[in-house]
Amino acid sequence: MGPILVTRTGRPRSADADRAILAATRQALVELGWGKLTMGDVAARAGVAKTTLYRRWANKNELVVDAVAALFDELRLPDRGSLAADVEGVVLQFGELLERPETKTALMAVVAESTHDPGLRSRIRHAIVDRQKRLVETGRRRAQSRGELPDDTGDPASATRNADLIFDVIAGTVVHRILVSGEPVDPSWAHAFTALLVGGLPAAMTHA
Amino acid sequence: MGPILVTRTGRPRSADADRAILAATRQALVELGWGKLTMGDVAARAGVAKTTLYRRWANKNELVVDAVAALFDELRLPDRGSLAADVEGVVLQFGELLERPETKTALMAVVAESTHDPGLRSRIRHAIVDRQKRLVETGRRRAQSRGELPDDTGDPASATRNADLIFDVIAGTVVHRILVSGEPVDPSWAHAFTALLVGGLPAAMTHA
Amino acid sequence: MGPILVTRTGRPRSADADRAILAATRQALVELGWGKLTMGDVAARAGVAKTTLYRRWANKNELVVDAVAALFDELRLPDRGSLAADVEGVVLQFGELLERPETKTALMAVVAESTHDPGLRSRIRHAIVDRQKRLVETGRRRAQSRGELPDDTGDPASATRNADLIFDVIAGTVVHRILVSGEPVDPSWAHAFTALLVGGLPAAMTHA
């Protein structure tokens, strides 16, 4: 079908402005943090009037979530030959991602704001979180094809519960390690964590 | 020997005011969230002048961290007879704690603010996080005395790394489950998660 | 030739707001006096945000001086046929003006503040005081054309000194009578004062 072409009259919105605004938002977020980031400052960095921001996003939250969402799409799951190696690889990737200031600040800030804003919460979930679950799914299928994990039982709900648990364990542990404990995700820690996770998987799958 | 008695001149600060302010802060945090919480509102709730807040805390961040810290001291580790039962118990307790609005909001907000404020970060670490590591330590000793875990090797650094890993896994996973995935920590999930963790422990301990 | 048209960008300032603010300032000054007049209150009376005040005036002093300056422009010097009658007329007018609460409060307050603020002092001098010297000049020319006073000698500095002296005597005496002595400027007092002044003029002009 292709994109719907709405021929509208008047001057079209500038795509340059969009890009400049999102980039400026990420930059400001790193330098100032959520609380000190101001719309006026973002506009100035982007070389754009404040009005232009408000024509595109209703408020600060929406703008920041959009500015941040793309950052989390770079995670990949190359085939490293075994389930353990795949997990260890994604743990290290995720660690590197979260140690970058813009990602670190953005994720926590946006989650914090969401704790009392259901709309923002679901926006985050769809724009950021759910998109990463594909990695767990890919890993599981690959492990099954290698014979490292049993095939799915007849219960798809059980499989989903399992995937969600693993996702929470990996994402949660790495986030906590970096943002709360303030320790780095280095290869030796990733190795130990992977051992724990992969070692526990068989037991977990019988309880899910 | 004993506490130093500093005889200070002038009218002493009111301990009632301290308590009222911290309670008002927690209440306001629940109702309004971090972003909408204002010092003036907290002062009014506490029946106190705004200046009285600023005499005690330099700004909003410091006040909120102090107000929140006490909430996390209620976690206990009663002996339930086995390592798995102990872990499951603390996971459920922590889940309940985090599902309360004041804890949920407070923790994330404070962590988010801390991502660009090293002083605040260390204040959180000392006032909130490190104090909970006692639970992991207690659990490990108890499991060793039951024979569920091997005695410490000669390497105390290894033991510390292990404890930190387990702490990050438990705290991180529960936090992620509730705050990011937005799912409840109910008994069946706690059971599955505990199985994963306890099942993986032996493997983890050989890699730490 | 003609006024320079400065095309400025952005939304222009509201002239209505200017007027409303100045009027509200005068009203508040009468009701509350200088010390109790607050910027927030003026803003509220004017139906305007406090920021709108601060966009136009740097502080309370500047605002009040501007608000007050206009009041003194209503003094006129109609031709009453003789120098004595002209002087008596302006003394009575000035007396009436100064017995109005807003003028009374405003003038003293503003002069008092100015005693330790050179900038404010010169602002007052230009905005209020110097503009009234026109009255002395008009009166002198009129008296000369009537033959009541000799024509200017060749020394313009002498004429200026004379005018300034007369201005200080009239303004100072009326102000002191009303604000310090707290007595009214009624016709009989005005008559006596005029007799003193006009009687002394020939002597003064030979010494200036």
Place this chain on the structure above:
Amino acid sequence: MGPILVTRTGRPRSADADRAILAATRQALVELGWGKLTMGDVAARAGVAKTTLYRRWANKNELVVDAVAALFDELRLPDRGSLAADVEGVVLQFGELLERPETKTALMAVVAESTHDPGLRSRIRHAIVDRQKRLVETGRRRAQSRGELPDDTGDPASATRNADLIFDVIAGTVVHRILVSGEPVDPSWAHAFTALLVGGLPAAMTHA
């Protein structure tokens, strides 16, 4: 009858403190002006607690008027041999007094505050203004004994009106010259002003 001896129990008030407070008030008034003078600052300069100020004066106004009143008692009227010389002498003295910063600031500030505070107004009138009218009285009697002015008629009210007028003219003109016009009271100006006043006196006395 002498001072009333009230034998009171407890520690007596310190007379040193009184002196130190009044001196500190005058000093602060010069440096800061009325508007910026604060009770806390005065207390600190005087080496005294704020409480001690409030035990002696009810508020800022009362304190400042008392601190300032004494300054105006130094005017004298030595006999210079003629009415004109006496007037010129007191004009120059008053000019010098008003050019001192503490007097200048104090007088205007206190008058300004008084415009909306009747109590303060009468306190000023009694403590400062009326005490100076003795000078006019002395000068008049001396001129009469020299034969420069006619003896009092049978109408004492007329004499009083006359004295008040002369007082307003002298005080008002000098104050206006210094505080409003911002020009100095130098000998040549004093000479011209005296000529005006003395030249006008005969005419004024027939109208009073």
Place this chain on the structure above:
DNA sequence: GCATAAACGAGACGGTACGTCCCGTCTTAGA
């Protein structure tokens, strides 16, 4: 090629909260 219409920059607007300063009162301990 000229009218239409939306986007654009600039910046003023009504608001809200900030953190500071000072007021005048109060509560301690000590002289």
Place this chain on the structure above:
DNA sequence: TCTAAGACGGGACGTACCGTCTCGTTTATGC
């Protein structure tokens, strides 16, 4: 009882951003 010290409730200050609202100008499209 007075004093020094300093905490207290209160209120205004002047600042910083918010998100909205005019303006005059620019830039596409469609008649």
